[in-house]
Amino acid sequence: MTILEYYSKTPEVLEKLTEIYNKWGDKHNLSPLGSADEEILREGITQFQYNFLKEFIDIWEKAQDVEDFINDKNNRY
DSSP states (O other): OOHHHHHHHSOOHHHHHHHHHHHHHHHTTOOSOOOHHHHTTOTTOOHHHHHHHHHHHHHHHHHHHHHHHHHHHHHHO
């Protein structure tokens, strides 16, 4: 199975990441919850929260790249 076939058959990665992010924000009483790149600048976040947000931003960007690639390929063929 190619990567395109795999990702076209799985739930949207960004939707799943959004779900995880919102649950994490609820658990850490960060509401209203803005985008991760906004939240990382929030005063009073813990080092743990900062580390999570930094990692989440990196993962989101990679997932966005994959989704963009797939959408581009699907639109071409």
